[in-house]
Amino acid sequence: MKLRGKVYKYGADINTDVIIPARYLNVSDPTELAKHCMEDIDSSFANSVQEGDIIVAEANFGCGSSREHAPLAIKASGISCIVAKSFARIFFRNAINIGLPILECESVVDDSEAGDILEIDLSSGDLKNVTREKCYSAKPYPEFMLTLISAGGLIEHTKRKIAMRGRV
Amino acid sequence: MTLVEKILAAHCGKKRVTPGELVNVKVDVILANDITAPIAISEFRRIGIETVFDPSRIVLVPDHFVPNKDISSAEQAKLMRDFAHEQGVVYFEVGQMGIEHVLLPEQGLVVPGDVVIGADSHTCTYGALGAFASGMGSTDIASAMACGEIWMKIPPTIKFVYHGKLQKWVGGKDVILHTIGSIGVDGALYAAMEFGGEVVEALSMDGRFTMANMAIEAGAKAGIFAVDAVTKEYLRSRAKRTNKVYRSDEKAEFWKVLEYDVSVLEPQVALPHLPSNVKGVSQISGIAIDQVVVGSCTNGRMEDMRIAASVLKNRKVHPRVRCIVIPGSQQVYVDSLREGLIEEFIEAGAVVSTPTCGPCLGGYMGILAAGEKCISTTNRNFVGRMGSPQSEVYLANPAVAAASAIAGEIASPDDV
Numbered sequence: 001m002k003l004r005g006k007v008y009k010y011g012a013d014i015n016t017d018v019i020i021p022a023r024y025l026n027v028s029d030p031t032e033l034a035k036h037c038m039e040d041i042d043s044s045f046a047n048s049v050q051e052g053d054i055i056v057a058e059a060n061f062g063c064g065s066s067r068e069h070a071p072l073a074i075k076a077s078g079i080s081c082i083v084a085k086s087f088a089r090i091f092f093r094n095a096i097n098i099g100l101p102i103l104e105c106e107s108v109v110d111d112s113e114a115g116d117i118l119e120i121d122l123s124s125g126d127l128k129n130v131t132r133e134k135c136y137s138a139k140p141y142p143e144f145m146l147t148l149i150s151a152g153g154l155i156e157h158t159k160r161k162i163a164m165r166g167r168v
Numbered sequence: 169m170t171l172v173e174k175i176l177a178a179h180c181g182k183k184r185v186t187p188g189e190l191v192n193v194k195v196d197v198i199l200a201n202d203i204t205a206p207i208a209i210s211e212f213r214r215i216g217i218e219t220v221f222d223p224s225r226i227v228l229v230p231d232h233f234v235p236n237k238d239i240s241s242a243e244q245a246k247l248m249r250d251f252a253h254e255q256g257v258v259y260f261e262v263g264q265m266g267i268e269h270v271l272l273p274e275q276g277l278v279v280p281g282d283v284v285i286g287a288d289s290h291t292c293t294y295g296a297l298g299a300f301a302s303g304m305g306s307t308d309i310a311s312a313m314a315c316g317e318i319w320m321k322i323p324p325t326i327k328f329v330y331h332g333k334l335q336k337w338v339g340g341k342d343v344i345l346h347t348i349g350s351i352g353v354d355g356a357l358y359a360a361m362e363f364g365g366e367v368v369e370a371l372s373m374d375g376r377f378t379m380a381n382m383a384i385e386a387g388a389k390a391g392i393f394a395v396d397a398v399t400k401e402y403l404r405s406r407a408k409r410t411n412k413v414y415r416s417d418e419k420a421e422f423w424k425v426l427e428y429d430v431s432v433l434e435p436q437v438a439l440p441h442l443p444s445n446v447k448g449v450s451q452i453s454g455i456a457i458d459q460v461v462v463g464s465c466t467n468g469r470m471e472d473m474r475i476a477a478s479v480l481k482n483r484k485v486h487p488r489v490r491c492i493v494i495p496g497s498q499q500v501y502v503d504s505l506r507e508g509l510i511e512e513f514i515e516a517g518a519v520v521s522t523p524t525c526g527p528c529l530g531g532y533m534g535i536l537a538a539g540e541k542c543i544s545t546t547n548r549n550f551v552g553r554m555g556s557p558q559s560e561v562y563l564a565n566p567a568v569a570a571a572s573a574i575a576g577e578i579a580s581p582d583d584v
Contacts (some may be wrong), residue, residue, distance in 0.1 A: 022529040026240035040557035060354040066289040068305035094305035165494040
């Protein structure tokens with residue numbers, strides 16, 4: 001699967017409270033949540049983000065709470081992929097579980113600026129900064145994670161597991 | 169193997185596990201709250217089975233936005249309540265509930281050797297009981313509610329050893345803030361933190377809960393303590409199930425061993441906007457505050473109430489300050505009442521609330537306006553955490569929070 005979009009660039013330790021402030025967690029509808037995505041650090045994000053755009057961030061993206069509302073809000077905002085130097089572990093699980101593509105790649109983060117155009121081939125993990133004409137490779141997923149992703153997320157994976165047990 | 173590796177090995181049917189290995193782990197307790205359960209429930213419905221794997225293993229606690237703060241919160245709480253009654257899972261209604269991570273240990277629902285997963289990042293609190301406990305998202309919880317197990321990567325363990333003897337007014341909160349300050353908010357990313365040394369052995373259970381609670385603030389998957397006489401005494405009248413006690417082997421392979429001498433450690437304060445932005449209280453001067461919060465899953469237990477009351481007793485909260493005290497559970501509330509602490513809080517000019525996560529995450533019951541500053545015994549001071557993105561949160565222990573309420577600015581209990 002190939003993705004192409006404009007870069008939104010953020011710093012280190014982007015936490016789930018700024019991705020989606022808790023004052024909006026009295027609903028769990030992703031479209032509603034997306035209206036307030038990144039509001040406290042980038043108030044223009046929700047209005048300017050286009051379908052397919054890509055978040056590029058420094059280390060420890062998604063630290064803080066376990067709220068799945070954070071990747072849900074980002075996904076519903078139209079963001080097609082997050083590329084960061086590293087991800088906080090609960091956010092990483094949540095993103096994989098809900099089918100929001102995330103990649104770890106240090107050099108593309110160092111080289112990319114807001115507004116650059118990135119192309120990402122999710123199956124190979126190849127990234128290209130079209131604006132700067134540079135190519136990169138993301139850290140590959142462990143094999144188990146690929147099984148999960150190709151099953152269509154954790155819920156589909158669980159359905160299969162339960163069907164195999166003959167419980168359904 | 170380390171303590172964490174032994175617990176996880178026992179739960180995946182293996183004699184031995186090593187860090188980095190992916191395993192399916194059987195879970196003993198699954199937890200969610202009024203914010204995270206609604207998504208978990210809708211994902212559970214998508215799996216297409218009628219009933220959860222074992223209702224006695226699933227605990228649902230309304231604590232974030234209850235008593236319901238608005239109509240939307242009421243709908244979410246109702247959705248969770250209806251599911252809880254339909255499935256017959258363990259559920260605590262308003263009036264019995266407490267902040268989940270205060271409540272579950274108090275009710276004896278977590279015992280040593282357990283694997284606990286919760287759709288709340290501070291699930292790591294139960295590591296204080298020698299259990300492996302880790303926060304996850306709602307979809308992970310939905311899957312676990314269906315099949316009673318979860319995939320996990322075995323984390324490496326970092327051993328933290330604390331030497332010396334803590335000064336007066338210094339407790340678990342200061343030790344963990346100091347630790348996060350030294351390793352950073354991703355200093356234990358994906359790892360387990362095992363706490364040891366004579367300092368933590370001398371800590372009460374409440375102090376240990378505070379430390380384990382904030383392991384996530386260093387990015388950790390879990391924080392854990394070995395079981396000792398203090399743990400056993402705590403469990404004696406509470407534990408609802410039999411437990412299994414593990415210890416790290418003498419020759420266990422730790423990723424790192426970090427040693428700290430905390431004999432001269434003073435009360436610590438984390439300045440905005442990261443829990444790692446830590447300074448000693450004596451290094452901070454002239455920061456006027458508008459609000460004080462004493463409570464939360466980090467510091468809402470009996471010892472915290474006693475410490476805050478000992479500072480506030482026969483004193484007055486500064487006239488420009490709102491001081492909000494939130495006992496972490498109905499039990500903590502009634503015990504505080506019987507000990508006379510609630511009266512001391514009220515006489516001092518503080519307000520006392522029913523148990524709730526409320527202000528900690530900027531939900532309700534103490535939201536900050538733009539430009540306001542709060543010193544709080546909670547766990548996070550991110551931008552906008554307690555309200556306006558232009559407000560500021562300073563994290564501290566209950567003694568410093570109470571002293572600051574009196575002084576009207578960040579202050580040490582020795583200075584008021």
